[in-house]
Amino acid sequence: MIVKKFFLAVIAVLICQLGFAQKLTSYVDPFIGTGAVDGTSLSGSNFPGATVPFGFVQVSPDTDNEIFSPASGYNYNDKTIVGFSHTHLSGTGVADLFDVLLMPASGNLKWSPGDENKPGSGYRSAFSHQQETARPGYYQVNLLDYNINAELTATEHAGFHRYTFNGDGPARIMVDLDHSLSKKRDYWVCRILGAEIRKVDDHTIEGYRIITGWARMRRVYFHAKFSKPITNHEMAWGTHNIINKPVINGTDIVRAAFNFDVKKGEQVLVKVGLSSVSVNNARENLNSEIKGWDFDAVVKRADALWEKELSNIRIDAADAVKKIFYTGLYHLYIQPNNTADVNGEYQGSDMEVKKSLTKKHYSTFSLWDTYRAAHPMYTLLKPSKDAEFINSLIKQYESYGYLPIWQLWNDENYCMIGNHSIPVIVDAVVKGIKGFNLEKAYEAVKNSSLTDHPGSPFKYLHQYGYFPEELESQSVSKGLEIAFNDWCVAQFAKKLGKNDDYNFFMKRASYIKNIYDSKTGFFRGKNKDGKWLEPFHPLQYGGNGGNPYTEGNAWQYLWYVPHDIPGMIDLFGGREKFIIKLDEFFTTAGGEDAKNENASGFIGQYAHGNEPSHHTAYLYNYAGQPWKTQQRVAEIMDKFYTTDAAGYSGNEDCGQMSAWYIFSAMGFYPVNPANGVYDIGSPRLNKATIDLENGKQFTVVAHNAGGKNIYVQSVSLNGVAYNKNYILHSDILKGGRLVFEMGPSPSYGWAKKAISYK
Incomplete structure (x- = not known):
């Protein structure tokens, strides 16, 4: 009998091992x-x-x-x-x-x-x-x-x-x-x-x-x-x-x-x-x-x-979740694309033939999308590859005068707004990723933030303290996104001890206050005479010109201050008013006649099918109601990710839509994609183990995850009670074990103890 039990136990172990080893x-x-x-x-x-x-x-x-x-x-x-x-x-x-x-x-x-x-x-x-x-x-x-x-x-x-x-x-x-x-x-x-x-x-x-x-x-x-x-x-x-x-x-x-x-x-x-x-x-x-x-x-x-x-992250979850997760990781790794031939030659942004000594030079940078979560995911799973990407971004600066905006086959096509190579580089700097020259990288991000180029006419920002809509359309979105980029440059300057630059870019990042209308409670467009654009309809969508908002409306761009969320809460009049407004964002319907083709994946005015909304479900953490973040994140995963041909709620955008799911399913997300902080949400996976490039492992376990168990009951890190709404990239790199206990109802006790990132 004992021999039989031992034999069955061995068979069970082998079956488990074989299951775990499935390709x-x-x-x-x-x-x-x-x-x-x-x-x-x-x-x-x-x-x-x-x-x-x-x-x-x-x-x-x-x-x-x-x-x-x-x-x-x-x-x-x-x-x-x-x-x-x-x-x-x-x-x-x-x-x-x-x-x-x-x-x-x-x-x-x-x-x-x-x-x-x-x-x-x-x-x-x-x-x-x-x-x-x-x-x-x-x-x-x-x-x-x-x-x-x-x-x-x-x-x-x-x-x-x-x-x-x-x-x-x-x-x-x-x-x-x-x-x-x-x-x-x-x-x-x-x-x-x-x-x-x-x-x-x-x-x-x-x-x-x-x-x-x-x-x-x-x-x-x-x-x-x-x-x-x-x-x-x-x-x-x-x-x-x-x-x-x-x-x-x-x-x-x-x-x-x-x-x-x-x-x-x-x-x-x-x-x-x-x-x-x-x-x-x-x-x-x-x-x-x-x-x-x-x-x-x-x-x-x-x-x-x-x-x-795919193999440096292994998960335990239902098969449908595994399918969404690994297909997302697959989509994340389709690009950027190595355009260098086997002999290292490639056509540069200036149409000259260049040669890479490493035989690697990457293009297809959908940066307005991918800086938010896809590139932070590369820093976590493929940091050496991320350094290669950054070296390729810097090569455009060296031959073209500024960093890429949207680069395809090494051609700058100027699509979208801002210059989001900047947060990609600064994120890697903050996280200590090696493999590129810091001084050259700083030169590139600074000069790309001072040299006027399509979509970034800084002369107007310096003259008016905002972008007048009649001089630079998409003025509100550009003002907000460039403010975030300026904050990123300031952090890089601070790291290198360049205090004058730090003060200059922090001041320019604060210019968003010039386009906030306290009467309506929205960021709004102005003319060059300083008057608000009228009439104002917060549900009215903009496309890619002719409107103050880019592929979104006033509701969706209201939350775009990822570098200073406490300041945004103060701007709204405190936590209570912030929560009321955020609740309204997720429950306000209407505006169907004003939507454009980029609008999809709706929960109220939240539009998961396009990127400006992607971080907003996590903002409840900063106002003391993390259970609402957990509920909304779980709802988004359930509603907008499936295993059929219509598996995404909008354009997948070179891995960004996938990266949102991969992060969120593990239980955290980079609200500010350039500060090395991941905000905790609602983990969907039973277990995820990351083989870090430094040789260590970081494991996330979520007991009872899935189904109605969307709420965090408690958290521990390496066996010690953990009362923060976030985890640092630097903590993950140390290796260890983050454990969630999940349940079907909010845990207000843990929420009261949970500290949000400042």
């Missing part, structure tokens, strides 16, 4: 965030295709030929695929990239270069989600019109395609260099400035395109090899078709169709290297990263890279 990539679902339930609301704008962590290439299906929305190129609600392009943005609000589209076809296809926009014509094919799969580093779909099974995988600089031709008739693969962001809208003036496809030999093609869109003057070079010989081919420029000639080039609709002698059930593999510098570099990238034709080995390698990247 983390198995919890990632790349279809989360790829399509709204009703086909109209925001859903995440993510793509399901193959990429590796922080890779240059993202090979994925596109469901429209000229893309505007969703910005990822793939809409889960669409019924047809037009092809597989090699570069994509994840979760952004604006589209771009979609470079070098390939599409296989078979049968008696009549290729018509001019009619591919029409459903059912050209080379578009129907597909079904029942015959489609995706996981980290791999994507597969059956193209129903041609009975072709298409599979995709990727390395850092290359895409790898495997097409199994199960239909009848000739097999061909189209290559389309016209496929892009929509050219039918004037907003980004997208057009092809030049393109070329060249047949090098019976197995090889290469070429380039120069395209301007959201990112200007992007140079995209490619080198592609086929596993089978090309039997014949047709090229097109505009409506002109050329048969079996070696090269085609032009500025409009440059495409080619390559034919292969393939029997039913046979495969054609294609590997495509990309570069932003030259065809030679694209060839070198491909030859370096995919040496043979073992597709499955490349899939396995991509999966291993993802497993390694």
